[in-house]
Amino acid sequence: MLNPIWLKTFATVAACHSFTEAGRQLGLTQSSVSEHIRRLEDSVGRRLFVRDTHSIAMTPDGEAMLAHASVILQAMARAESQFRGPRLKGRVRLGSSDDVALGPLPAVLAAFRNAHPDVELEITIAMTGKLYELLDAGSIDLMVGKRRMGGRRGVPLFTSRLDWLAKAGTLVDLTQPLPLILVAEPSVTRSVVLDALAEKGVRWQVVCTSSSYAGCVAAARGGLGVTVRSQYLAARGLTPPVNIASLPSLPDVEFICLAAKRLSRPAGTLLQLLQESDLRGDWVGE
Template sequence: MLHPQWLTTFATAAAASSFSETGRRLNLTQSTVSEHIRQLEAALSRRLFTRDTHSLALTQDGETLLVHARLILEAHAAAEAQFTGPRLRGRVRFGTSDDLVQGPVPDILAAFRRRHPDVDLDITIGFTDALYRQLDAGKLDIITGKRRPGESRGHALHRESLVWLAQTGMKFDPDRPLPLILLSEPSVTRTEALNALAEAGLRWQVVCSSGSYAACAAAARAGLGITVQPGHLPTAGLAPPRLPISLPELPDVQYVAVAARKLTPPAQTLLQILKETPIG
């Protein structure tokens, strides 16, 4: 029997760096996490993780189980929502950044809709800075995006590295400014990249601006220049630029969920799901 609690612990551990981190996320002791995984491995007669003092990784059987575990947990949550308490009704105005749309957020929203079919989701995709302004103006209930420099609001979801990328094998003229392909203003990623170049004393020129990471990546793939994107986005046809100089290291960005001061029950429910679902 695959106990839902074991599967919850397993799915959380699959997205964590260690069993101790898993315990912190679930408010469990490390020994309890280890016992849940041991019981699950015993029930399946399969080893699910390879682990040592420094790392934690899924085995092939673990990766296969993770697919089933997510489906089982989603079905379990849907059944509980269906038969416990009143059905949620209403509307949630949700905003998210372009890069998170290419990551796990659509799956989270789809699961929310399946659990709460009577709730209307009004989704806005845009730059993080614009989403903050709409939230502060009362036009959105919840947003997910990067934490702006100096901003302290929001629940931390995930930390991600920014990476320099260009067409695979592309060479650059060292006597010319670096050709950059960046998101249009205002953009946290653009600001961090330009600040890093300025601090390194490097010359640059923005040759292309776009409103989406996908368009920036396409322009870089075509050989127009160097772009910057979070590490979780697709990199097909792209690679770290080959330059006679070293590009500066870029800071990590932190993704957060930020909510309005007053939330309806549907919005509160979605916010809680966002907090509980591993993003990274």
């Protein structure tokens, strides 16, 4: 078994290349340092150092052990830091766009809840434009949503392409205005789509507006027209139109998180988790 005390002593010796200096830094006698190293070597059955009266050097096994020791000691430090402090309590008011809530957000919320069970989460689902308004008004503490590429508000989390989707087998009649199913204003997706169509000179008609992406998907499944979803979010029952190549390509959007100027400790902790989490992946939304 790898005793963490032995690993700490081993890592310190490796860093300062001296048993004597390692003992000084750790508050141990040189004989204690030597004993820790001996017991670690006995535990793994390998020589970790080659040493004589004048020098000390790691063996190849010692170099391999150092890589493992660093990971183990860092993990222990993070665990000790979390449980050494008082348990987080309070409330976090989180705003999320519909598509993020249908995709990667649940995994982040589960991780936060498991680590901080005493914190109450209050979640508001809205279009990104509305979330900006709520944050500026002080109604939420932090938000996750999206922005146009090159936007300045928020910290980028990941980038996603926007895709055209419609009922399976749909062939768009390009001689007629493009029948659009879009989320209501204020919406980053809506404005990006309409700007892209205008730039290409494509005629369109908004045939259905919904307050949520779920409503857009339902209308598209019913064959009312074409809608747009982020690339990473699939929608069962919908596929790209048969003549997708004839439709203008849509630009990427950035998914971001943004926080109020002053955050409570629980809100700051959730913000850090969002920024450190890899929110990209394969999620299948309804």
